[in-house]
Amino acid sequence: MADQCKGVREGRPRVCEMKQEITKVQEWLVVCLCADWCGTCKQYRQPFEALAAQFPQMRFVWLDVEDREDVAGDLDIETFPSILVAQGERARFLGPVLPQTGVLARMLQSLPTDAAAKPSQEQEAQELLQRLLRADDLQDVLR
16 A cells, blocks of 8 residues: 655655644644745744754644645734644644744743643634645645
């Protein structure tokens, strides 16, 4: 039987393996929503990647919302960078963050570890998460 997982990049996790782990073990997912034209996003990318190394128990994804309109959908982002944080199939946070990794690190450290914790009530966040989990060709899975 052929392996159905598509490779992403050398040294990076395969997308379907990432999605299987996220949904199976209620793993945390941190997605930076940005745009290539945004100078702040360009400056934030390297620190965001470094932050991924500090939280090995979480999966980090960099998503250009203009290149991946199929995933971003009608999401109206007013401020970059914006972050989606999810646990398993439940979105916990969707919104802008200051482009300082210390801010995001503190937020991630304060997340409840209880899988029964209340998910985000925003339908927009849940819909974005479901589109991410359905996408089979994300290019920027960092960890």
